[in-house]
Amino acid sequence: xxxxxxxxxxxxxxxxxxxxxxxxxxxxxxxxxxxxxxxxxxxxxxxxxxxxxxxxxxxxxxxxxxxxxxxxxxxxxxxxxxxxxxxxxxxxxxxxxxxxxxxxxxxxxxxxxxxxxxxxxxxxxxxxxxxxxxxxxxxxxxxxxxxxxxxxxxxxxxxxxxxxxxxxxxxxxxxxxxxxxxxxxxxxxxxxxxxxxxxxxxxxxxxxxxxxxxxxxxxx
Ligand code: DC
Numbered sequence: 001x002x003x004x005x006x007x008x009x010x011x012x013x014x015x016x017x018x019x020x021x022x023x024x025x026x027x028x029x030x031x032x033x034x035x036x037x038x039x040x041x042x043x044x045x046x047x048x049x050x051x052x053x054x055x056x057x058x059x060x061x062x063x064x065x066x067x068x069x070x071x072x073x074x075x076x077x078x079x080x081x082x083x084x085x086x087x088x089x090x091x092x093x094x095x096x097x098x099x100x101x102x103x104x105x106x107x108x109x110x111x112x113x114x115x116x117x118x119x120x121x122x123x124x125x126x127x128x129x130x131x132x133x134x135x136x137x138x139x140x141x142x143x144x145x146x147x148x149x150x151x152x153x154x155x156x157x158x159x160x161x162x163x164x165x166x167x168x169x170x171x172x173x174x175x176x177x178x179x180x181x182x183x184x185x186x187x188x189x190x191x192x193x194x195x196x197x198x199x200x201x202x203x204x205x206x207x208x209x210x211x212x213x214x215x216x217x218x219x220x
């Protein structure tokens with residue numbers, strides 16, 4: 001990576017608001033944005049579509065290393081199909097936390113993520129951006145929020161897309177996924193030792209964006 005490329009990492013559990021906040025910060029600073037979760041979702045969607053057994057680690061690695069997604073004006077194309085919304089279903093979310101635990105899949109996606117660091121800078125969101133993929137980042141953030149608040153946010157997202165949402169089931173699913181992300185051996189969900197922590201349970205998007213931009217001003 002070129003020395004002049006600045007990197008901000010934003011990690012945290014599912015539905016902690018990382019994506020929305022990371023996109024906003026990237027926009028404010030004129031930086032590129034990497035949604036690393038989308039890559040894990042794409043690999044999983046592709047595996048489901050091809051009928052790859054989710055317990056076949058080698059086959060999953062091949063599925064991940066041979067995919068060539070195209071990111072185009074907010075849409076994602078995979079094997080010629082617009083999968084922008086299809087990778088966001090609860091079914092794909094659940095399967096993704098299993099696929100993301102496979103070391104070969106993580107290795108296959110590593111270079112793709114590193115290549116996203118282009119001048120003038122990158123805001124990368126995920127689970128291991130600050131710990132594994134960009135350990136040299138200029139600013140590392142770890143966002144948290146209570147499971148109840150996160151389930152409510154996810155429910156509102158689903159309802160905005162015209163889907164129904166069962167809040168109890170969403171809370172259970174989020175907790176189960178977090179547990180798997182935290183307890184896996186490879187690149188588990190955890191703050192980097194030098195990350196700044198922020199609990200967003202009682203904060204709106206604007207407040208979180210402002211706080212992070214303040215931290216960025218201090219870090220520069
Ligand atoms: O951020 P998200 O909800 O789109 O992530 C989907 C899944 O991918 C989630 O179970 C965690 C996993 N993931 C990961 O293991 N490492 C990342 N850098 C990003 C996501």
